[in-house]
Amino acid sequence: MATTNHTGTQTAAVVPNPGPNAQCEIRHDIPIPTPDPDQVLVKLTHSGICHSDVHSIYNETPMETDIAGHEGVGIVVKLGSSASQHVKVGDRVGIKWQWSVCGTCAACAVDETACPNQNNSGRNVRGCFAQYQAAPAKDVTLLPPLNEDGNAADGLSSELLAPLLCAGLSMYSSISKANLSPGQWLVLPGAGGGLGHLGVQIAKAKGYKVIAIDSGKAKRKLCVDEFGADAFLDFKTDDIEAEVLKLTDGVGAHAVVVGVGSTAAYELAFKLVRRLGTLVCVGIPRTNFHLPVSPFEMIVRSLRVVGSSCGTRESMSELLELAKEGKVRAKVEVRELDAINDVVKGLANFEIGGRVVLRIPE
Ligand SMILES: [Zn+2]
Ligand SMILES: [Zn+2]
Numbered sequence: 001m002a003t004t005n006h007t008g009t010q011t012a013a014v015v016p017n018p019g020p021n022a023q024c025e026i027r028h029d030i031p032i033p034t035p036d037p038d039q040v041l042v043k044l045t046h047s048g049i050c051h052s053d054v055h056s057i058y059n060e061t062p063m064e065t066d067i068a069g070h071e072g073v074g075i076v077v078k079l080g081s082s083a084s085q086h087v088k089v090g091d092r093v094g095i096k097w098q099w100s101v102c103g104t105c106a107a108c109a110v111d112e113t114a115c116p117n118q119n120n121s122g123r124n125v126r127g128c129f130a131q132y133q134a135a136p137a138k139d140v141t142l143l144p145p146l147n148e149d150g151n152a153a154d155g156l157s158s159e160l161l162a163p164l165l166c167a168g169l170s171m172y173s174s175i176s177k178a179n180l181s182p183g184q185w186l187v188l189p190g191a192g193g194g195l196g197h198l199g200v201q202i203a204k205a206k207g208y209k210v211i212a213i214d215s216g217k218a219k220r221k222l223c224v225d226e227f228g229a230d231a232f233l234d235f236k237t238d239d240i241e242a243e244v245l246k247l248t249d250g251v252g253a254h255a256v257v258v259g260v261g262s263t264a265a266y267e268l269a270f271k272l273v274r275r276l277g278t279l280v281c282v283g284i285p286r287t288n289f290h291l292p293v294s295p296f297e298m299i300v301r302s303l304r305v306v307g308s309s310c311g312t313r314e315s316m317s318e319l320l321e322l323a324k325e326g327k328v329r330a331k332v333e334v335r336e337l338d339a340i341n342d343v344v345k346g347l348a349n350f351e352i353g354g355r356v357v358l359r360i361p362e
Contacts, residue, residue, distance in 0.1 A: 006041060006077045007032055011361055012130035013340045014066050018059035024129070024340045030067075033126075033134040035080040040087055040137045042095060044074035044360045047128040048162035049340070051194065051261055052097075052284060054347045056122055061287060063123060070097040070121040071165040072128025073143065073158040074360075083137035092158070094141035094165045095133055097310050099125050103138075113173065113310050129340060131360055141165065141316050144324065155329050163194065163330035163355040164319055166310065171199035171259055172319045173311030174282040175206070178255035182207030185253035187244060187272050190260025190283065191229065192219030194347075194355045197331055199259050200227040202319070205327040211244060211253060213265075219353060222331065235264075244272045252277060261285045262350075267292050270303070278304040332357050 010032045013024040035041045048071030056063040072095040076087050087093060101108055102117035112118075121127045121135075144156050152158065180186060186203050190196040191212030200223055203210045212223035215236045223229040233243050244253060252274035258265050261283040269279050270293050281291075291305065298305070311319075322328040331354030335343060339358070346352045 006043065006132065007034075010131040011337070012067050012126075013069075013337055015057050015063070015068060016066065018057055018063040020058055022057050022059070024057065024068075024344070026338050026340075030130065032132045035078055035083065035134045037080040037082045038136050038138070039080045039134045040076045040083050040093070040140060041078035041132060041134050042072065042074040042093055042140070043077045043132055044072045044095075044128055044130065046073045046158045046162045046334075046357050046359060047071055048166065048355055048357045049343050049347065050166050051347050052166075053122060053127075054344050055261075055284060057344055058348070061123075061284065065122065065124055065126050067126040067130050068122035069128030069130070070095070070099075071162045071167070071357075072121070072133060073162045073165070074133075080137070086137035087140060087142060092143040092146055094143050094161065095121055095128055095135050096139075096141060096165045096169065096316075097121055097123075098139065100136045100139045111312060113308075113312055129337065129358065129360075141313070144320070155323060155326055159332050159334050159357045159359070160330050161323070162357045163198065163332060164323060164328070165316075167195045167355060168198045168202070168319050168328065168330065169311040169316055170282050170308065171195050171257070172202050173315045174257045174259065174280040174308035175199060175202055175208075176315065177280050177306045177308050178257055178278045180206070180208050180254055183209060184255070185209045185211065185248050187211045187213065187253045187256040187269075188229075189213045189235075189256070189258050189265035189269070190262065191223045191232075192216075192353050193260055193350075194352070195259035195283065197222060197227065197354055198328060199257060200229050201328045202322065204228045205322050211247060213240060222353065240268060241271045248274065251275070254278070255280065257282060259283045263289045270297070273303065275301045276303075277301075278306060280306050280308055282308045330355050334359055337361060
């Protein structure tokens, strides 16, 4: 078990064999990592669980490690010998999908989210479904400190911040890539889901008009009553294409940000966007799915298609500001780490609204 000097072994949810319907095993014999000189050791308290963790655990996207998770929040408990210029022991930090970027390549010079040399938490380095994780000091996200009593200011508790590290950041970045102006129309398929419900709040904070697409009364209430979406369309009962056109003077929305890994959402998206409009891909459908659009259609309608993965550290700071102002708040259900297999199954079946955050045992 973990000791107070943070050495020895720890508890983690391990995936021995990533593959279809793979199960995680809660194990207590995983060595606590020793931070390299440029790294910090983080004792995690919470870890959000993302649809892309399901893709990793089921090996639908390649998983080269045995612990998933990339929305980790915890406290720095140990510093590598050269890590002290970025953070100090006791800081509350977040560990994101982009566990590290090289900072020196051509992509990093423009937008580090496209770094070909990046390492990813839960893909090729051990992820956050564990008590401890080491990460480069320069790449962890400094979070607002906890109060002296160990509690957080309203809206800034660790379980509420965890989903911002991937779901929130991914939506912040992808909505930014749509290049909208206040008052313009944005369609958000999957608006009641883990990414979508944060997207609605981010888009409204920026003054865009939001058409939320999802299904059921609960998600309608969440999107419209709670987060202020301008319209809600139910994909099970509404003619989405006709309704979007009706709402947008017959020409379609300025942008569609697909934050859900559904091929149906991508198929529909091109019918919802106007000429000169933008489609942003951020939700991951099965990897052999191709966008249903021809160069001819792209040319005639002057469409723009952009991919977006995570977000930059600048986007993360801007998103944390929105959280501090109370404009973005994740809808969270907290479960214990040992419920992970249940949650993975629920995500795989698209049964989970908002975000599940796993509490890591102390
Ligand atoms: Zn994620
Ligand atoms: Zn790079």
